[in-house]
Amino acid sequence: MKNQFIQLSIATRDGQFVARYSEKGLAELDFPMVGRASLRAVQANGIPAQIRGWHRTTTSALESILAGREPENFPPLAPSGTAFQQSVWRELKKIRFGQTKSYGEIAQRIGKPKAVRAVGGACGANPIPVLVPCHRVLAANKNLGGFSGGLDWKRSLLAREGAIFR
């Protein structure tokens, strides 16, 4: 039972997101579930005050982005992944609100200019979409590329930020 996340939901007008916290911070964020039964992801009691605080910050950051505004604060992010993935995600966080970068640019900035495909793989493995802005990464020709949460989400998020893409 090593990874016992504490799971809390975030209701937005775009649906119910689910956030999972480790003792280090926000570990995962899920898009609203499409079909049936969004899990009742709430524990009423026994949530440490620290995590409740993080969750308030997460909620407000998420709501800001969904409303097309740049968040003022972020919770501590604690995604689990390989060293390579961590370095990619660290780089993603540096992309400013409303800006985009290509997979190749990310690869260069982490010092592995030829690891372009691997960067794509790391983006797809990102457990904290939206807050770790994997949606701001486009293909070299400014085409959309892919998105694990569905391309509609990627289009929508970029549009709300006023980013330029095709």
Add this chain to the structure above:
DNA sequence: TCCGTATTGAACT
């Protein structure tokens, strides 16, 4: 070890 990938740029129709 083999396979797929959210890539890329060049070489071809």
Add this chain to the structure above:
DNA sequence: AGTTCAATACGGA
């Protein structure tokens, strides 16, 4: 302007 194709790093099975 569209299509094919090899190079290439990484992660999962």
